[in-house]
Amino acid sequence: MSTISPRLPDELKQRAIDAAHVLGIRPHAFMVDAIRQAVHAVEKRAAFVAHARDARAEMLAESQGHAADDVRAFLRSRLTDAAATRRSKTAWRK
Numbered sequence: 001m002s003t004i005s006p007r008l009p010d011e012l013k014q015r016a017i018d019a020a021h022v023l024g025i026r027p028h029a030f031m032v033d034a035i036r037q038a039v040h041a042v043e044k045r046a047a048f049v050a051h052a053r054d055a056r057a058e059m060l061a062e063s064q065g066h067a068a069d070d071v072r073a074f075l076r077s078r079l080t081d082a083a084a085t086r087r088s089k090t091a092w093r094k
Contacts (some may be wrong), residue, residue, distance in 0.1 A: 016030055016031060016034070062089070063091055063092060063093040064089040064090060064091055064092065065089055065090070065092050066086070066087065066089060066090070067090065070086075070087045074086050074087070
């Protein structure tokens with residue numbers, strides 16, 4: 001396991017110490033967990049963006065997609081019916 005020594009402003013360091021005490025853990029454990037959560041958030045965001053780019057590329061290649069009104073209707077129906085089905089893609093290029 002490697003060691004890093006981030007230089008924190010005194011105010012932030014004290015806030016981290018106080019937060020760790022509230023949780024009943026050591027400041028080091030608090031900071032490790034905070035970094036873990038930040039890394040996880042960045043990784044999830046990167047995966048989301050990659051998926052969106054792939055979906056856009058597929059839409060452009062196929063010239064098919066879903067109308068915005070259909071998407072909104074599908075999402076509203078999913079709130080009450082987990083088995084709701086999407087409409088078929090339609091051509092959007094003429």
